[in-house]
Amino acid sequence: MSEPADSAAAGPSKRKPIAIITIGMAGAGKSTFVQRINSYLHSQNPPQPPYILNLDPAVTRVPFEANIDIRDTVNYQEVMKQYNLGPNGGILTALNLFTTKFDQVLELVERRADSVDYVILDTPGQIEIFTWSASGAIITDAIASSLPAVVAYIIDTPRTTAPATFMSNMLYACSILYKTKLPFILVFNKTDVQPHDFALEWMQDFETFQAALATHSGTRDSEGEPTYMNSLMNSMSLVLDEFYKHLKAVGVSSMTGAGVKEFFDAVDTSRTEYETEYLPELERARAAREKSLRDVKEDSMNRLMRDVELDRKANPAAFANDQWDEDDNEDQEGGEIGIVDRSEDPWPGQYIDLTQPRRHPEENINWPRPE
Numbered sequence: 001m002s003e004p005a006d007s008a009a010a011g012p013s014k015r016k017p018i019a020i021i022t023i024g025m026a027g028a029g030k031s032t033f034v035q036r037i038n039s040y041l042h043s044q045n046p047p048q049p050p051y052i053l054n055l056d057p058a059v060t061r062v063p064f065e066a067n068i069d070i071r072d073t074v075n076y077q078e079v080m081k082q083y084n085l086g087p088n089g090g091i092l093t094a095l096n097l098f099t100t101k102f103d104q105v106l107e108l109v110e111r112r113a114d115s116v117d118y119v120i121l122d123t124p125g126q127i128e129i130f131t132w133s134a135s136g137a138i139i140t141d142a143i144a145s146s147l148p149a150v151v152a153y154i155i156d157t158p159r160t161t162a163p164a165t166f167m168s169n170m171l172y173a174c175s176i177l178y179k180t181k182l183p184f185i186l187v188f189n190k191t192d193v194q195p196h197d198f199a200l201e202w203m204q205d206f207e208t209f210q211a212a213l214a215t216h217s218g219t220r221d222s223e224g225e226p227t228y229m230n231s232l233m234n235s236m237s238l239v240l241d242e243f244y245k246h247l248k249a250v251g252v253s254s255m256t257g258a259g260v261k262e263f264f265d266a267v268d269t270s271r272t273e274y275e276t277e278y279l280p281e282l283e284r285a286r287a288a289r290e291k292s293l294r295d296v297k298e299d300s301m302n303r304l305m306r307d308v309e310l311d312r313k314a315n316p317a318a319f320a321n322d323q324w325d326e327d328d329n330e331d332q333e334g335g336e337i338g339i340v341d342r343s344e345d346p347w348p349g350q351y352i353d354l355t356q357p358r359r360h361p362e363e364n365i366n367w368p369r370p371e
Contacts, residue, residue, distance in 0.1 A: 019119040019147045024154030026125040029189045032254040034122045035063040040260045050118040057094035099135040150183045150270040158194040163213040183270035186249040196251035203244040206237040
């Protein structure tokens, strides 16, 4: 009897896990939301425990067990003391320090790619520190280049009932969408306190939003004319009408767990969107950057060779004396330049596991450590 083919024995290759980057204003409930979706994945049959990264160095306690925690590598309070920084500057500097080792984070994540379905990133509460900093852009681009990725923008629903606050959140969401260029999900959190139906209605019908804006206090001046802010928000509602059509919006209660299934349905839809629309664009952008670098290098080399040729013609005697002297390399075996391999040394090139950091005895840098 013939043996079964190897291709039949080997099952279908597992798809890459999808990364969920949670972003939102301070107090929107990002960490509680991450805890809720983590609990939901653990409760599945069979369980689907995610791989979680905590990127907030200033948080005192998180309601979940992070696989990689920035606080294990960088001590936020020590950063503020050593660099004489305030709270936001300390968070930004700690994130910058952590980003210098993010290649090791990606290596750890990729090792677990075959055993997890979701990679979840919990970002700092100060939204501008992550979304508009160089380190935040590096982390987002690195994750999106390695794994399918989706941005979950967490909104504090009870605080969004005012039209001005709602418009502010939508403008911020629009700017993040066009900056990250990734699939985007609006997550209206805390629906157990305030249902998000009003927000969906405002997004689907700008006339309803304008009617709500007209009835809100402070929209008219003493002469009964619409104020400047009222006119601006009316105009912005028309501009954002097209933006709303390309967004997924779900309502979630991080306290009760309502809406979490709908959120993961949106995430699964975003995976297909990433693979068909966003990934080709990322590859085109990467190819364009590589071509630009090659062109710059080629142009620099051509200019160097032209300068060398001009110098050779202008100073032929100097060029004749500027030759390689074989006698200078007699001490090297075989007449070749010796390359020093430091891979056997205990410190240079040593792999650093971010989950179990160690201080090297010869390290003289006062690297921030957790308390």
